[in-house]
Amino acid sequence: MAKKKTIRTIPQERTPMREQDPVERAKNFEEVACGYHPDDAMRESERCLMCPDQPCVSGCPVGIDIPGFIKKIGEKDLRGAYDILTETSLLPAICGRVCPQENQCEGVCTVGDSLEPVAIGRLERFVGDAAIKEGWANIPYIETNCFKVGIVGSGPAGMACAADMAKAGCEVTVFEAFHQPGGVLRYGIPDFRLPNTVIDAEIENLRKLGVRFECNTLVGRLFTVEQMITELGYDSVFVGVGAGYPTMLGIPGDSLNGVLSANELLTRCNLMRAKEFPSFDTPQPIGKRVAVVGAGNTAMDAMRVSLRLGAEKVYCIYRRSRKEAPARAEEVHHAEQEGIEFHWLTNPVAVLDDGKGSVRGMRCVRMELGEPDDSGRRRPVQVAGSEFDFETDLIVYAIGTNANPIMGQTSKLELNKWGYIRTDQSLATSMAGVFAGGDIVTGAATVIEAMGAGRRAAASMKSYLGIRDGAKPYDGGDEKLFGIDVQERNFARVRVA
Amino acid sequence: MKASKMANYEIVSREDFSDVTYLLEIRHPMMARAAKPGQFVIVMLNEQGERIPLTIADFDCDKGTITLVIQAVGKTTRQMQDECQVGTSLYALVGPMGVPSPISHARKVLCVGGGLGVAPIFPQARGFKETGAYVIGVVGFRNKNLVFWDEKFKRCCDELIICTDDGSVGIKGLVTAGIQQAIEKHPDIDEVVAIGPPIMMKGCADATRPYKIKTMVSLNPVMVDGTGMCGGCRVKIGDQVKFACVDGPDFDGHLVDFDDLMTRLGRYTKTERKALEHWEKSCRLQREVGARVESANQV
Numbered sequence: 001m002a003k004k005k006t007i008r009t010i011p012q013e014r015t016p017m018r019e020q021d022p023v024e025r026a027k028n029f030e031e032v033a034c035g036y037h038p039d040d041a042m043r044e045s046e047r048c049l050m051c052p053d054q055p056c057v058s059g060c061p062v063g064i065d066i067p068g069f070i071k072k073i074g075e076k077d078l079r080g081a082y083d084i085l086t087e088t089s090l091l092p093a094i095c096g097r098v099c100p101q102e103n104q105c106e107g108v109c110t111v112g113d114s115l116e117p118v119a120i121g122r123l124e125r126f127v128g129d130a131a132i133k134e135g136w137a138n139i140p141y142i143e144t145n146c147f148k149v150g151i152v153g154s155g156p157a158g159m160a161c162a163a164d165m166a167k168a169g170c171e172v173t174v175f176e177a178f179h180q181p182g183g184v185l186r187y188g189i190p191d192f193r194l195p196n197t198v199i200d201a202e203i204e205n206l207r208k209l210g211v212r213f214e215c216n217t218l219v220g221r222l223f224t225v226e227q228m229i230t231e232l233g234y235d236s237v238f239v240g241v242g243a244g245y246p247t248m249l250g251i252p253g254d255s256l257n258g259v260l261s262a263n264e265l266l267t268r269c270n271l272m273r274a275k276e277f278p279s280f281d282t283p284q285p286i287g288k289r290v291a292v293v294g295a296g297n298t299a300m301d302a303m304r305v306s307l308r309l310g311a312e313k314v315y316c317i318y319r320r321s322r323k324e325a326p327a328r329a330e331e332v333h334h335a336e337q338e339g340i341e342f343h344w345l346t347n348p349v350a351v352l353d354d355g356k357g358s359v360r361g362m363r364c365v366r367m368e369l370g371e372p373d374d375s376g377r378r379r380p381v382q383v384a385g386s387e388f389d390f391e392t393d394l395i396v397y398a399i400g401t402n403a404n405p406i407m408g409q410t411s412k413l414e415l416n417k418w419g420y421i422r423t424d425q426s427l428a429t430s431m432a433g434v435f436a437g438g439d440i441v442t443g444a445a446t447v448i449e450a451m452g453a454g455r456r457a458a459a460s461m462k463s464y465l466g467i468r469d470g471a472k473p474y475d476g477g478d479e480k481l482f483g484i485d486v487q488e489r490n491f492a493r494v495r496v497a
Numbered sequence: 498m499k500a501s502k503m504a505n506y507e508i509v510s511r512e513d514f515s516d517v518t519y520l521l522e523i524r525h526p527m528m529a530r531a532a533k534p535g536q537f538v539i540v541m542l543n544e545q546g547e548r549i550p551l552t553i554a555d556f557d558c559d560k561g562t563i564t565l566v567i568q569a570v571g572k573t574t575r576q577m578q579d580e581c582q583v584g585t586s587l588y589a590l591v592g593p594m595g596v597p598s599p600i601s602h603a604r605k606v607l608c609v610g611g612g613l614g615v616a617p618i619f620p621q622a623r624g625f626k627e628t629g630a631y632v633i634g635v636v637g638f639r640n641k642n643l644v645f646w647d648e649k650f651k652r653c654c655d656e657l658i659i660c661t662d663d664g665s666v667g668i669k670g671l672v673t674a675g676i677q678q679a680i681e682k683h684p685d686i687d688e689v690v691a692i693g694p695p696i697m698m699k700g701c702a703d704a705t706r707p708y709k710i711k712t713m714v715s716l717n718p719v720m721v722d723g724t725g726m727c728g729g730c731r732v733k734i735g736d737q738v739k740f741a742c743v744d745g746p747d748f749d750g751h752l753v754d755f756d757d758l759m760t761r762l763g764r765y766t767k768t769e770r771k772a773l774e775h776w777e778k779s780c781r782l783q784r785e786v787g788a789r790v791e792s793a794n795q796v
Binding site for chain 1: 528536546547548588591592593595723725728729733744761763764769775
């Protein structure tokens with residue numbers, strides 16, 4: 001082996017990723033970040049020290065062998081890198097794009113102690129994209145059993161659970177209420193951050209594992225979770241329906257025309273393709289001066305979508321400061337580059353009426369940060385006499401979601417006081433054979449956390465069904481569960497034409 | 498019950514009640530089993546289509562079908578009128594959505610349907626009849642020629658009052674006139690259920706308010722997903738905000754803020770008109786091209 005790498009010998013600067021010019025991209029829905037060129041990836045892979053304690057692996061919610069796949073990139077063995085990634089991560093092309101790496105793997109990277117951390121997310125995406133381009137799919141040898149597994153919701157949690165259960169040999173059906181599978185990846189995250197082609201490719205991979213998708217199926221109403229077990233012959237069910245019941249601010253003027261949830265704006269634009277109106281029938285609310293309330297990833301998406309739909313000015317209204325903003329750092333940075341105007345420490349108190357039932361403007365107050373609250377973030381307090389009005393014709397609320405009530409209305413699943421499904425550590429619900437995970441259990445979280453929950457639930461489901469899980473039997477719910485069982489290393493290498 | 502039987506939303510029968518009102522019976526055995534009075538579906542005509550909510554007008558477990566009665570008012574409903582023929586299929590049909598109407602233990606019930614609400618009030622009337630209640634139906638139409646399902650209603654109503662704007666059949670006047678007549682004759686009505694355009698439901702709620710009769714209405718605001726996710730269908734009920742798709746669509750008519758509902762229904766009027774014009778233009782073009790091709794072929 002060559003000379004040992006040290007922090008001094010590796011490339012000091014993080015390899016930048018090519019991006020569309022901010023002025024140009026603010027007008028189109030093409031992907032913002034163009035991905036690494038193979039040379040970029042090679043250079044960035046050299047920055048990994050291959051340190052023995054591997055903090056990045058424990059920083060990853062699904063425990064990807066990060067140094068392992070980076071090493072393969074360095075050896076120009078992309079297929080090998082892909083094999084390592086898919087041992088644990090189901091959807092590298094998606095996670096590389098949407099994971100908040102700065103709080104996970106990259107946040108604890110050893111290189112990051114003195115330099116900028118290794119761009120793990122970008123490298124993951126590079127491998128994921130190469131796989132889609134080359135048509136690689138790792139279909140393991142699957143020994144089928146007689147179990148039927150039903151999955152409610154085709155979002156990240158459902159997809160991850162489906163993959164694991166299919167690999168374990170079960171007959172898996174995923175039910176989706178919308179007309180296309182993908183859940184939040186499809187309706188929520190816009191094309192310029194996660195192109196539909198990437199979602200399609202990952203869904204196609206699931207189909208190759210034998211997973212069936214049934215769209216236009218509202219579980220709870222068309223048939224209940226109980227019926228899935230008692231009448232439809234499912235041996236085990238996973239509920240991953242997401243939270244998705246948008247919160248409104250509850251201030252005067254909330255119901256005026258021109259006030260909508262980020263979910264509505266994004267669903268119309270992404271899933272219903274209202275941006276291509278009138279070729280597509282769904283109308284898209286378009287504002288000249290758009291105010292988006294909130295500073296999470298959804299808020300960033302809503303702002304950047306509004307810009308691309310033709311808004312002249314887009315404001316971000318957030319009651320805390322930039323430091324507390326929950327969005328991925330990269331998203332805030334991209335939004336700033338594109339010309340979004342951020343108003344930190346600003347809180348809306350009323351929506352102003354134009355006299356005809358539509359929005360004319362918004363009344364806000366200035367805030368300052370006080371003592372830390374339960375979440376550890378400093379509580380914003382109103383500055384006396386700081387009220388001011390400004391003009392806006394479209395107001396988007398991106399202030400989080402509550403539990404969707406359908407599961408609670410239609411099943412005997414036990415809920416907690418906020419309406420989320422109550423589970424034990426193994427993600428088992430109060431109903432035998434029924435497991436749940438993702439936002440409907442934890443409240444709004446990230447794509448990768450939902451995937452992690454889907455996999456954890458799958459491990460519990462296998463144990464519930466008595467499916468032997470190789471060398472890593474289910475042990476009650478810590479990180480070890482995220483690991484993959486030994487049998488799954490027997491991948492049959494297929495290359496699909 | 499097999500899951501694979503769900504797809505393919507084939508139209509098995511169609512009936513035209515007038516030049517704007519038509520009935521579609523669609524095969525969906527699972528939904529026919531699951532549907533209950535007061536629930537609705539979301540329909541997409543094709544891949545480019547919008548998702549439109551429609552109240553279920555009837556369901557038949559034996560035939561495995563659900564029935565929708567549609568008024569051609571906007572782009573999608575007019576395009577459906579043109580394209581939805583027997584043997585064709587819808588691109589998407591999801592449901593049944595919403596909380597089923599609580600068929601209460603009321604002993605005497607007034608079921609009121611006006612305009613596009615006539616069809617969806619039918620399963621409620623039938624539901625009440627099945628519980629043994631005395632059911633009085635009040636249905637409103639513009640004139641005699643637009644009347645439909647009167648026989649069907651007569652079978653499940655103990656009394657049926659038809660109201661027409663011009664008096665060509667039944668009593669002359671709005672459904673509120675019918676309500677008035679029924680209340681005068683039966684002072685012991687326990688419950689009123691009204692479905693129709695917002696202005697009509699508002700009228701019904703106003704008509705029953707002085708008598709303090711429980712009045713349920715079925716709201717039909719603009720929605721996208723129908724599963725509680727977009728919040729587009731939020732309505733003001735008393736001092737609370739509710740989502741019609743998952744908390745409703747049935748609410749206490751005396752608490753509904755109808756003015757707010759009507760303002761919000763007009764949200765996309767401009768864009769919807771644009772969609773309709775765009776579609777009509779493309780239809781015209783297609784016809785012209787078709788005619789030219791035909792005349793060219795003849796030469």
